Amino acid sequence: MLGTGSAFAKTYFNTNALIYTDSHTLMLDCGTTAHQSLHRLGKPLSDIDAVLISHIHADHVGGMEELAFRMKFAFGRKPLLFVPEPLAGPLWETSLKGGLLQDEFAALDDYFEVRLLQPGVRTELIPGLAAEPIRTAHIPNKISYSYVLNDDFFYSADLTFHPELLRALVEERGVRTIFHDCQLKPPGAVHTTLKELESLPLHIRERIRLMHYDDTKPQYEGKTGVMTFVEQHERYRF
Ligand SMILES: Nc1ccn([C@@H]2O[C@@H]3COP(=O)(O)O[C@H]3[C@H]2O)c(=O)n1
Numbered sequence: 198m199l200g201t202g203s204a205f206a207k208t209y210f211n212t213n214a215l216i217y218t219d220s221h222t223l224m225l226d227c228g229t230t231a232h233q234s235l236h237r238l239g240k241p242l243s244d245i246d247a248v249l250i251s252h253i254h255a256d257h258v259g260g261m262e263e264l265a266f267r268m269k270f271a272f273g274r275k276p277l278l279f280v281p282e283p284l285a286g287p288l289w290e291t292s293l294k295g296g297l298l299q300d301e302f303a304a305l306d307d308y309f310e311v312r313l314l315q316p317g318v319r320t321e322l323i324p325g326l327a328a329e330p331i332r333t334a335h336i337p338n339k340i341s342y343s344y345v346l347n348d349d350f351f352y353s354a355d356l357t358f359h360p361e362l363l364r365a366l367v368e369e370r371g372v373r374t375i376f377h378d379c380q381l382k383p384p385g386a387v388h389t390t391l392k393e394l395e396s397l398p399l400h401i402r403e404r405i406r407l408m409h410y411d412d413t414k415p416q417y418e419g420k421t422g423v424m425t426f427v428e429q430h431e432r433y434r435f
Pocket residue numbers: 203204254255256336355386387
């Protein structure tokens with residue numbers, strides 16, 4: 198995990214991840230703190246082959262301009278950009294265009310090898326990594342996706358509580374691990390609260406790990422039962 202913090206956490210980097218396969222490295226969300234986190238890890242940006250985006254908030258896409266510029270002008274290449282089709286237009290028009298537009302560079306594919314994903318469709322992104330975007334509720338009328346990775350790992354990104362989805366993932370689809378955003382103190386508003394997650398049955402809770410938490414997280418350590426915290430700069434196998 199490049200980070201496990203909430204959007205405004207100061208002691209944790211943004212909840213972004215590096216996913217390693219045998220041959221590639223993919224970044225899952227590239228927020229404002231992503232490059233600082235990579236630097237802290239001693240991980241060169243040139244090691245990144247691909248990026249996958251969940252939604253347009255700075256803690257998830259705020260590092261995309263730096264990624265695009267450095268890849269293009271420092272390394273002379275275009276990383277793969279996997280993005281659900283409905284998000285591709287808004288990603289350029291409402292987020293990246295302001296910084297990246299210059300005469301001859303006027304679209305996402307001037308900076309990235311763009312691969313459009315279809316919501317609800319499982320696609321192999323790179324050898325050994327398949328992703329299915331699931332449109333999930335975060336902020337009313339905001340396009341936002343969670344991902345099922347390799348059929349048995351669910352990454353919520355930012356999600357308001359959706360117990361039926363979690364139940365279906367576990368009971369019908371055999372998802373074994375859920376990395377879920379967790380707002381420690383209510384109200385959740387645009388995220389899922391710890392209290393909401395604690396209301397789930399044990400067989401679901403025991404698959405959940407908590408991420409996207411605020412700076413008060415140390416006060417909750419050891420108090421979240423079977424749902425333990427995901428830690429930044431730790432590696433997890435799935
Ligand atoms: N309607 C909204 C919109 C945003 N927010 C806060 O801003 C953050 C943006 O990044 P996030 O990780 O989605 O978390 C959001 C809320 O903290 C919020 O609390 N209510």
